[in-house]
Amino acid sequence: MDKNKTAQEPIIANPKISQNIESMSSIFTKNLFIFLIVAAILGGITGYVLSFNKGGRGIGNxxxxxxxxxxxxxxxxxxxxxxxxxxxxxxxxxxxxxxxxxxxxxxxxxxxxxxxxxxxxxxxxxxxxxxxxxxxxxxxxxxxxxxxxxxxxxxxxxxx
CATH class of the missing domain: 2.40.50.110 (OB fold (Dihydrolipoamide Acetyltransferase, E2P))
Structure with a gap:
């Protein structure tokens, strides 16, 4: 009977491990969001600067x-x-x-x-x-x- 009783008990997850996974996931999501915003801003600035660079022109043209x-x-x-x-x-x-x-x-x-x-x-x-x-x-x-x-x-x- 002792064997059946142990097999039927549910396995409880360690709460410390699940908290670590959730905090890592939220940090990853936040960092990804910040990275994408910075990349978009830098891309816009680069495009703006390059649009004024028309190499090969003479002065005054x-x-x-x-x-x-x-x-x-x-x-x-x-x-x-x-x-x-x-x-x-x-x-x-x-x-x-x-x-x-x-x-x-x-x-x-x-x-x-x-x-x-x-x-x-x-x-x-x-x-x-x-x-x-x-x-x-x-x-x-x-x-x-x-x-x-x-x-x-x-x-x-x-x-x-």
Whole structure:
């Protein structure tokens, strides 16, 4: 009978051990929460700082996205992509409205007459802001039927 009585008694957990496990669990949860908050704050600060680091610019130049306010366009303003491998062709001249026979939305007037004009279009830069300004453009040469030189512009720098 003694054997049956011992087998039926429930095993009681040591209260000190269960308290240690609960306190370790709450400390772990609290530390994890603090770590995640600190990581999020540091990540935000890092992103903010890196958003202002636009290496490779010359002094006085401003690189912006494809759209820029007309009043902010001054000498040295650069608009568009930094990808000069894709946009490797360059041309300089005075920017004017109008293409030729449906090719290009604008054209760049260069020395040498109409045969030297560069007809341009762009899906990434708002070119209408640069009319009547002397600019340098970077782009990709496109196949044309009427234009001597048709370019898809990806970057513009205001020279005057």
């Amino acid at each position: 401003t690189l912006t996205s494809g759209s820029v306010d007309s009043s902010k366009i001054t000498k040295g303003t650069i608009v568009g992509s930094n990808d000069t491998k894709t946009f490797k062709d360059t041309a300089t001249g005075t920017f004017k409205n109008g293409g030729i026979n449906g090719e290009g939305q604008f054209h760049l007037v260069r020395a040498g007459g109409d045969s030297q004009n560069v007809y341009v279009t762009s899906s990434s830069v708002d070119l209408s802001k640069f009319v009547d300004k002397k600019i340098k453009v970077w782009g990709q040469t496109q196949t044309a039927q009427y234009a001597g030189w048709l370019m898809d512009v990806g970057r513009v720098e205001v020279l005057e």
